[in-house]
Amino acid sequence: MRWKGLIFLAVVIALGVILSIFFLDKWVESGLEKAGSAMVGAKVEIDGLDLDVANLSIEWQRLQVTDPNSTMQNVIETGRTAFRMDMAALLRKKTVIREMTLADVRTGTPRETDGAIPKKPKKEKKSDKQDLFDKTKAKLTAEIQNLPVMDFDPARLKKSLNLDSLIAMAELTMPQKLDSSKADVIETTQNWEKFFKDFQPEEDLQKIRTTIQQIDPQKIKTIPELASALEKVQSSHKTLKTLQDTVKVRQQKFKTDFNRSGSYVRNIDDWYKADYNRILAKAKLPDLSVKNIGMMLFGSTVVHRVNQTLGTVQRIREYMPKKTDKVEKKKPERLKGQTIHYANRHRYPEFLIERAHLSGQTGSTEDAPGLILQGDASGINSQPWVYGKPTEVNLSGRKGDGRSIHLLATLDHVQDIARDRFEVNMDRVSLNNVSIQESAYLPSKIQKGVAAIQAIADFEGDRFDISLNVTASNLGFDFSSMNTSNRFVAIVQDVIRNLNTVTLNARIFGQGDDLSMKMDSNLDDRVSRELQNIGSKALREAQNKVRGRLNAIKSEKMAEVDKLYKAKRAEFQKKMDEYEEKVEEQRVAAEAKIDQIRKDMESRKKAEENKLKDKAKEALDGLF
Amino acid sequence: MIFLKLISKFIKVLRSGASPNQIAWGFALGTIPGLTPLACLHNLFVLILIIIFKINLAAATMALALFSFIAWIFDPFFHNLGFIILVRISALQNPWTELYNAPVAPLSFFNNTVVMGSLVTAIVLLLPNYFFFKWFVRRYRDSWNAKIDKWKIVKVLKGSKLVKVYTKIRRLEA
Numbered sequence: 083m084r085w086k087g088l089i090f091l092a093v094v095i096a097l098g099v100i101l102s103i104f105f106l107d108k109w110v111e112s113g114l115e116k117a118g119s120a121m122v123g124a125k126v127e128i129d130g131l132d133l134d135v136a137n138l139s140i141e142w143q144r145l146q147v148t149d150p151n152s153t154m155q156n157v158i159e160t161g162r163t164a165f166r167m168d169m170a171a172l173l174r175k176k177t178v179i180r181e182m183t184l185a186d187v188r189t190g191t192p193r194e195t196d197g198a199i200p201k202k203p204k205k206e207k208k209s210d211k212q213d214l215f216d217k218t219k220a221k222l223t224a225e226i227q228n229l230p231v232m233d234f235d236p237a238r239l240k241k242s243l244n245l246d247s248l249i250a251m252a253e254l255t256m257p258q259k260l261d262s263s264k265a266d267v268i269e270t271t272q273n274w275e276k277f278f279k280d281f282q283p284e285e286d287l288q289k290i291r292t293t294i295q296q297i298d299p300q301k302i303k304t305i306p307e308l309a310s311a312l313e314k315v316q317s318s319h320k321t322l323k324t325l326q327d328t329v330k331v332r333q334q335k336f337k338t339d340f341n342r343s344g345s346y347v348r349n350i351d352d353w354y355k356a357d358y359n360r361i362l363a364k365a366k367l368p369d370l371s372v373k374n375i376g377m378m379l380f381g382s383t384v385v386h387r388v389n390q391t392l393g394t395v396q397r398i399r400e401y402m403p404k405k406t407d408k409v410e411k412k413k414p415e416r417l418k419g420q421t422i423h424y425a426n427r428h429r430y431p432e433f434l435i436e437r438a439h440l441s442g443q444t445g446s447t448e449d450a451p452g453l454i455l456q457g458d459a460s461g462i463n464s465q466p467w468v469y470g471k472p473t474e475v476n477l478s479g480r481k482g483d484g485r486s487i488h489l490l491a492t493l494d495h496v497q498d499i500a501r502d503r504f505e506v507n508m509d510r511v512s513l514n515n516v517s518i519q520e521s522a523y524l525p526s527k528i529q530k531g532v533a534a535i536q537a538i539a540d541f542e543g544d545r546f547d548i549s550l551n552v553t554a555s556n557l558g559f560d561f562s563s564m565n566t567s568n569r570f571v572a573i574v575q576d577v578i579r580n581l582n583t584v585t586l587n588a589r590i591f592g593q594g595d596d597l598s599m600k601m602d603s604n605l606d607d608r609v610s611r612e613l614q615n616i617g618s619k620a621l622r623e624a625q626n627k628v629r630g631r632l633n634a635i636k637s638e639k640m641a642e643v644d645k646l647y648k649a650k651r652a653e654f655q656k657k658m659d660e661y662e663e664k665v666e667e668q669r670v671a672a673e674a675k676i677d678q679i680r681k682d683m684e685s686r687k688k689a690e691e692n693k694l695k696d697k698a699k700e701a702l703d704g705l706f
Numbered sequence: 707m708i709f710l711k712l713i714s715k716f717i718k719v720l721r722s723g724a725s726p727n728q729i730a731w732g733f734a735l736g737t738i739p740g741l742t743p744l745a746c747l748h749n750l751f752v753l754i755l756i757i758i759f760k761i762n763l764a765a766a767t768m769a770l771a772l773f774s775f776i777a778w779i780f781d782p783f784f785h786n787l788g789f790i791i792l793v794r795i796s797a798l799q800n801p802w803t804e805l806y807n808a809p810v811a812p813l814s815f816f817n818n819t820v821v822m823g824s825l826v827t828a829i830v831l832l833l834p835n836y837f838f839f840k841w842f843v844r845r846y847r848d849s850w851n852a853k854i855d856k857w858k859i860v861k862v863l864k865g866s867k868l869v870k871v872y873t874k875i876r877r878l879e880a
Contacts (some may be wrong), residue, residue: 087757196761295786357873416781417743419820424799463747 101315107133110548124148125197138167148197155193161186175429187442187455214544214594215396219389221597222590232570245631252360260270263346267643271650274336278657283325283665284410290318290668294609294675298680312679324664333658340651352635356653361628362615375610376586376603379574382519384588384601388548391539395502398493404500405467431465438462444479453487455480466495471612487508513554523571525564531557549593566682573612577605719764720729720846732765734832740773742824747814777824788823
């Protein structure tokens with residue numbers, strides 16, 4: 083036994099205990115500040131932390147959480163806070179706080195020093211869930227960025243409408259298509275000219291006519307001669323039938339060919355319309371019947387807020403992951419390893435605040451206390467499947483003048499599919515000096531106004547549905563900073579000035595890559611109507627100019643094709659009709675002749691038969 | 707200089723009056739905190755063992771320094787081994803679950819793959835290390851010490867200005 087060593091160890095332990103008594107509070111305070119700052123992305127500061135090891139209680143006098151988006155103010159600041167940790171859980175390396183009271187909570191308080199921390203390069207996110215949220219955020223931003231730009235100046239419109247260059251840029255298709263139609267008409271007529279050159283039925287028809295005319299059954303003496311004559315006429319009739327079939331088939335083909343060649347007549351209006359729209363697009367002539375004005379005006383602000391919400395849910399899901407049945411092997415940092423968790427019989431998550439009571443105010447100063455806040459949060463934990471109950475937040479704020487706010491949140495990550503729901507109802511919220519996202523149509527700050535806001539965000543796995551209903555009254559913007567010749571902005575300004583209430587109903591929902599965004603505002607119709615009133619004359623003139631030029635092109639090209647098409651079609655149709663008529667005429671004549679010969683033959687046969695009968699009668703009479 | 711200091715200490719330990727047993731146990735036990743993450747509960751137990759029993763502290767420190775470097779190289783192996791022991795071997799799942807739910811045991815970080823992998827490796831190597839170092843100390847004292855002194859490189863090193871300056875500084879420090 084090494085007594086000296088034992089004494090040394092005892093001294094070291096004693097020193098450790100003494101140092102802890104003096105410095106443990108500082109160490110814990112510094113540790114909590116570092117962990118908090120890493121989570122928030124800006125400084126988290128704790129003042130006057132006191133750790134009572136014997137009772138496992140922690141108390142601090144002040145907690146400041148810097149707003150990462152505005153580092154000279156705190157997103158939240160609390161007064162004295164005290165709580166106790168669960169001893170049994172702590173012995174199992176779990177931080178469990180049964181009850182916590184956060185009193186004198188205030189939001190938006192100014193900071194004495196800048197709360198920014200040097201930003202570390204972001205690590206690449208690996209999980210699919212984070213990728214999905216990131217993709218959604220990027221897609222929403224892209225949707226807003228791809229909205230049509232409303233820049234409408236009637237004077238500039240008149241000046242800048244250079245039709246020659248517009249037509250060159252627009253690459254019109256109507257003249258090309260009419261040229262193609264003309265080429266088709268030429269080719270078709272050439273084919274038919276060749277056909278009529280080769281098809282000469284006159285000679286055959288003349289021969290048949292002569293044959294039929296020459297045969298006179300009265301002049302034929304014997305029945306066999308008559309039969310021979312019938313055969314001749316029947317042969318001619320057969321030839322005529324073939325000719326008639328040929329003419330019929332050709333007649334059909336003629337119709338098909340000329341209908342195809344003449345299709346330009348049916349399509350010309352569509353080609354014209356397409357070219358007209360193409361020129362309008364190149365001329366950037368605005369669509370005055372535009373309906374998504376709400377989206378143009380408030381889209382970027384709404385999407386910014388939605389992206390913030392998505393980011394919050396993304397972060398919540400990162401810190402409160404859903405249950406995974408199988409332990410997946412990870413590639414941890416060097417010397418860090420992977421912590422494996424087993425079935426937890428005590429239902430202690432790694433970190434748990436079972437119940438937190440909150441009271442405070444939204445105002446940053448004593449003189450302007452803002453809304454008086456009060457609420458509870460339960461089940462804030464890092465392993466929801468161990469705790470087995472969803473996290474719930476219920477926070478409400480009220481002020482004597484009727485202003486109120488109510489937040490309800492349920493974060494259910496207990497099952498395989500994470501479900502999160504946030505519901506915010508705000509009434510008579512002041513919009514004075516509220517910042518909105520920068521836009522080409524509105525200033526970045528609302529000067530004054532009062533709003534009722536209802537927002538509901540539902541998340542289930544990768545499906546989400548966010549709706550936002552805002553009714554703002556007495557809305558005022560300081561447009562003086564916006565000097566622009568864009569009439570659209572001027573109209574928006576006028577409409578907002580003259581409207582008592584502006585409403586916005588937005589809904590953004592989707593699953594995976596499938597994303598839908600709808601935004602309706604009572605500004606839509608008003609702004610669109612004003613825009614049409616002011617802009618319609620200038621726009622109509624511009625449109626007429628485009629139409630006039632297009633009509634000229636259409637008339638010129640159409641005349642060329644039409645002339646050729648109509649002349650040739652009439653010529654060929656006349657020929658076809660003539661052939662049809664002549665063949666029919668001869669066919670009728672041949673059929674009449676056949677009929678005449680047959681009748682004659684029948685009567686002669688009957689006469690011969692009677693003769694024979696009489697002869698036989700005479701012979702038999704002599705016999706008896 | 708640290709490297710020279712370590713070699714000098716190592717030789718001093720080998721030439722010291724401590725028994726080969728004490729030195730060998732020092733090396734063997736020093737391997738455990740050397741291979742495993744230092745801030746773990748089991749290392750406190752190892753430290754108490756080293757202090758209570760007459761185990762050579764210098765040898766343990768040497769092993770700690772040497773094996774800390776080796777541990778960094780073998781970290782992926784420790785992670786894989788720890789994962790197999792903690793997750794893949796189904797027969798061990800119940801004991802681990804019991805331990806996970808027991809008080810104090812989770813404070814040992816036993817459920818960390820690197821801690822488990824390196825601790826198991828260190829425990830497996832404990833006796834072989836002890837016997838190897840015991841043989842090594844005896845062999846050094848019996849024959850290698852005299853032979854090494856005759857090596858040209860040792861003579862050159864002993865005669866070099868750098869070593870003389872270093873020796874002077876060490877004496878002055880003393």
